Amino acid sequence: MEGQSRMRDQENKRCEVCGNVYDKSFEIHRGGEVHVFDSFECAIHALAPTCSHCGCRVIGHGMETDGVFYCCAHCAEQHGIHEFEDRVESGSAQ
Numbered sequence: 592m593e594g595q596s597r598m599r600d601q602e603n604k605r606c607e608v609c610g611n612v613y614d615k616s617f618e619i620h621r622g623g624e625v626h627v628f629d630s631f632e633c634a635i636h637a638l639a640p641t642c643s644h645c646g647c648r649v650i651g652h653g654m655e656t657d658g659v660f661y662c663c664a665h666c667a668e669q670h671g672i673h674e675f676e677d678r679v680e681s682g683s684a685q
């Protein structure tokens with residue numbers, strides 16, 4: 592593997608989730624904070640919201656209402672939230 596002897600700037604490349612130091616780690620800036628991860632998996636683990644219905648990670652656009660996240664309209668509907676359905680088709684409300 593390349594870059595295995597590069598020791599400087601290690602702390603800047605340490606994943607804040609698993610602690611792994613990786614020369615291809617990356618930063619995510621959100622809300623004025625800087626987060627460092629070695630993989631998207633760790634980034635998702637730390638930053639992605641969780642669907643309030645099925646519990647999966649919301650890594651797409653997802654949906655948010657009153658600070659509660661859902662992964663899809665179906666999950667939102669299970670919680671009695673129907674306002675997202677309109678986006679699929681307009682003008683076919685039965």
Ligand SMILES: [Zn+2]
Pocket residue numbers: 606607608609610611628629630633
């Ligand atoms: Zn990690």
Ligand SMILES: [Zn+2]
Pocket residue numbers: 642643644645646647661662663666
């Ligand atoms: Zn869901």
